[in-house]
Amino acid sequence: MRLSAVSTILLASLTISGCAARGEREAAQTSAPSKEMTSSIAKSQTPTPSVEIGETVSRVERQQALVTSLPADPRPEAFLPSNQGGDEVPLPLQRPLAMLSPANPMPRAMRQQPMQIYSHQFRDAKPINFGTTSPRKLAVHGVDVSRWQGDIDWETLRTQGANFVYIKATDGGDHLDPMFKKNWRAAQQAGLKHGAYHFFYWCRTAGEQADWFIRNVPREAGALPPVIDVEWNGESSCKRRPSREQVLAKMQVFMDKLEKHYGQRPIVYTAPDFYRDNLRGELLNYPFWLRSVAAHPSKVYPGRNWLFWQYSGSGVSHGVDGRIDLNAFHGSAEEWHNWVASSVR
Template sequence: MRISAYSGTALAVLLSLLAGCTSSGIDALDIVKSSKIDPAATASIRPMVPPTGLDVAEAPRQTASTIEVTSELGFAAEHAQSPVELAVIRAEEPVAPAAIPVPAPTDFARPKVYKASFTDAKPINFGRLSPHPFEVHGVDVSRWQGDIDWQKLRRDGGNFAFIKATDGGDHTDPNFRTNWNAAREAGVPRGAYHFFYWCRTASSQADWFIRNVPKEKGALPPVIDVEWNHTSSCKKRPSPATVREKMQVFMDKLEAHYGQRPIIYTAPDFYEDNLQGAFKDYPFWLRSVAAHPSKVYPNRDFVFWQYSGTGLAASHDTRIDLNVFNGSEAGWHKWLARNRH
């Protein structure tokens, strides 16, 4: 630390006064003869002594975290009422930035399973092979369901959901993003599905789906919905070989991107025309609203069964598709552990 400007100025004034007493310079000052110095005068002169432990030429390295500077080092009297602390920041001790809170990771292992309380506008008597005893129920939705209260839907027994994302190569469901995010916030395991259009290339449709559906931790596998297009803009009905070839191109691209084997959703007429005995190493989601899938799709294993298109739930005002997982609650948790991102 350097001597203060106030102390340096006082010393210079004192020396100049002493030097002015003679024309011979400081060496000729007669200060050794005590008889020439008035004792009363000397008593009023305070020696200019640096503070203890401080070298005038060079300041020692500071080791304390603060330095107290008082009026004795030259500060005006009004600043001397209390010590002033000057912070010393050491280069070797940088100040760490404030930590940014990180949300706790979501546990996707074992979501709670709620008992289904859905009703049906057009109930079907399935006999002994009814979907109602199944332990894990879920839904599939699109823009036609309007605004959905996902928290309420989950409590009603919506333990999983498939949400329409895209169809063809240039259309997205306008409610997809809203449903996708709200279902996740409600803790509903959900996947996205694509309605396949037989008048577009499979590759372009896969690209469109990938462009619009995020690759997200916790999502169910993507779904390809294959049915005959009942629209005036596309009346093509390719051969079974062409159908399967197009499906394979689409599914290969999705599996390469998402790292999950896609699920195949289909209806009885399309299955009978094109898919009997095919894609045995793919999971199937089967529509069968009048009988158990084993009656409609003989010798076909399945993971999900869509048993109604006229379901009712307290979460929204319109009808909704109802589904079940083909297994127990324990089996559901095992399936999730193997097939989610």
């Protein structure tokens, strides 16, 4: 009699557990993805290749050659959302860059060694006279790039004075800059200090955007801290302008998730009008990267401490066709080396 009761209890427990697990899977499969899109990407009419997590081997036998060619990755974020096209949808052909480790990771001791500082040799198609506060007096200059710079000669760009580069990675919760992967690897190979930035989209939740950035940007040893780019964009399909309180709350969610994942405090990039509306006197414990192309940051952002100054959007340099954004670090060469040593992982 006692043995029968125990068996009955075990059978009931297994049945309840199975139902609960099946219910969770079904709930995940029926939750519709957000239909919000950034202005920089057209919505595809074809279904996104996807695969259900935990599917049986029999379902993927048709893709066996592809499956065996991919490294094993137990993390659920290695796959795209639930299947939208039935059993005949192929598996993803490429894993996100964030899951790929550098081929030759640099030892931490070498990452923190001072690197050669190349002097500023950029030109400006629309030069501004900053007077005694000229950015030319700052020791360490760099650039930020995106798809619009096309193919870049990174070795030449570095010797022209690009001692660091920030690379456009993502915006919103669905767009990856098509040149990000190539630029990230090439900058690393050229020995540039490099980091990634995300253009924040006000019609998407902060959590979705943080997850999208994390999915696509490697947690790479030696990388510079991530950047959140917050500004008003009149050309965006999103016309929403949240209140100051809402802006700060959304930013905090995004930055907290990135800081937890990368172990680095994010940098805030912004422009004068957005700063005036939302950030004056706020986020005093965060480093700032300020756009100020007509005057020194002290005049445009009075009282604000800053780390980087974007002083031109019309830079000209060998190694890049067309214009490029020019930036400077707020400090001496020694202060730059100290900041890098304390900021890279």
